[in-house]
Amino acid sequence: MEKKSYTFEEIKQKLVNYCVYQDRCHAEVEQKMREFLLIDEAKEEIILYLLKENYLNEERFTRSYIRGKFYIKHWGKTKIKMNLKQKQVSERLINSCFDEIDDSDYEKTIRKIFEGYYSKQNGLKEYQKKTKTIKYLMSKGFEYEKIIDIFE
CATH class of the missing domain: 1.10.10 (Arc Repressor Mutant, subunit A)
Incomplete structure (x- = not known):
């Protein structure tokens, strides 16, 4: 399949639409620009335009x-x-x-996830349920110290 070629203005508009659809970081916009095989000066001009017009923040x-x-x-x-x-x-x-992230919301979320996951662990000893639940919370990205502070 042949790639369609676009003018500079069409590419710029496509990238504006890309940024308007949802907030994007610089890396995502640069990745999207690679699809269009632009020269460095054109990439730089588009990035500056997106920043100036606050499409990219x-x-x-x-x-x-x-x-x-x-x-x-x-x-x-x-x-x-x-x-x-x-x-x-x-x-x-x-x-x-x-x-x-509000600190109280953070604690409430840890408690809610802990209680929900802990109660689903059937047929395990108490320490196994707790260990498994702590591992689950850590896999969700919560800090071990915070988890222990809340439940000790």
Whole structure:
């Protein structure tokens, strides 16, 4: 199948639409630009345009990502941070945006997940149920210290 060729303005509009659809980080936009085989100057011009017009905003993306992954997917801070680093978001920005998660909501979520998962463990000894539940919470990205603080 032959790739369709686009003008610079068409590519720019496609990338605007890509950013408008949902918040994107720089790495996602650069990945999308690779599909169009642009020269470096064109890539730079498009990135600058997206930044200037506020279609591309790394802080807004990070805050939105943190809210979504915590409040919808119920991920812990460790897993969120790891995924944002894979998207090449700076650690300083990630740490400054974690205020999107309320501490009391964080504890409530750990408790809710712990109680739900713990109660489903049938036919196991008490320590096995607890160990399995703690491992599950850690796989969701919650910190071991926080889990233990809440349940000890």
